[in-house]
Amino acid sequence: MAKQLGYHKIREIFTRFHDADPEPKGELEHVNVYTLVVAVALSAQATDAGVNKATRDLFKIADTPQKMLDLGEEGLIEHIKTIGLFRQKAKNVIKLSRILVEDYGGEVPNSRAALQSLPGVGRKTANVVLNMWWRYPAQAVDTHIFRVGNRTGICPGKNVDAVERAIEDNIPTDFQLHAHHWLILHGRYHCKARKPQCPTCIIRDLCEFEDKTL
Template structure:
């Protein structure tokens, strides 16, 4: 099993990732806190590209909880039918819109507990909204972050909560706000699940993964 990188190694990892991409951004398209929340909820077990394709037509007509409720579950389904688990997701989006109107005055809350009380919103989704919209240094852990964290030694853990805690504990403070973006992008395009692109990796010499893909 890879070892946890030292503080000095962590600094160098994120210094290089920052140097290559100083302003990383999430790839889910959104226009406000509500559309970000919906997009992340829709992205469970789906690609960002498939969600963006669906929401480009959806969000111009349903960019608030009130407008989403006016559309209704049956009206929402045709927009998201290309996304996996679309019926369950449509039900959750309409119900969370109702709760936002009834309990939160139509606004997306800025607390993890409140966000996680919404249907279809788990810890990862809550952390994405807290980080990307509210500016908290929360650490969303998706499959890419989990894989890269464990494979490289940046953040070791047997489950997503353990990796989240490891990121909070080990990523240097100055990089915490954007660290999950760098790790997601690194996992999506370089440190891929099968046959990682080690020869092209910026942090190959720092990574503790033993089965590196050869030149």
């Protein structure tokens, strides 16, 4: 774990991220907030590209909780069977769809507690939805953010909760809205797990990673 970077270095890092990509976007495809919830729930232990491939046709016919219930669990499985853990995920999507219809009038609630009460929706999923749909500065810490946060010293922590707190505590407020997207994209395409692209990294001179590649 790298040492925690100081405020001025962190501000400079996020200034560079902003200059390179002012409006970073999540890569999960969706057509409304309900399909965003479903896509994020399906993405656990799966790639965004794999989820998008499975949901493109699915969301054309099931873009509301009621339509998903009409499709049914077996119908849903036919669309998502290329995704890992598809049977359990299908059960969760049907259960959460039923709860949304019966308890929320078919609408997706915009509170973290309510979102986390849905089957298959954890804190990370809730934070993604709050951030991407309602533009709330919630930080969804995945493996990419955990790695980048600890390697660079931007937001080090021994677990995802600690890294989430470090992001909220250490990253300037004007960068909070897009912070987790910049970190995810940096981890996915530059600060990779096995072959980090240090020579072409835009924050190389500010990063605390001791094993920088030549």
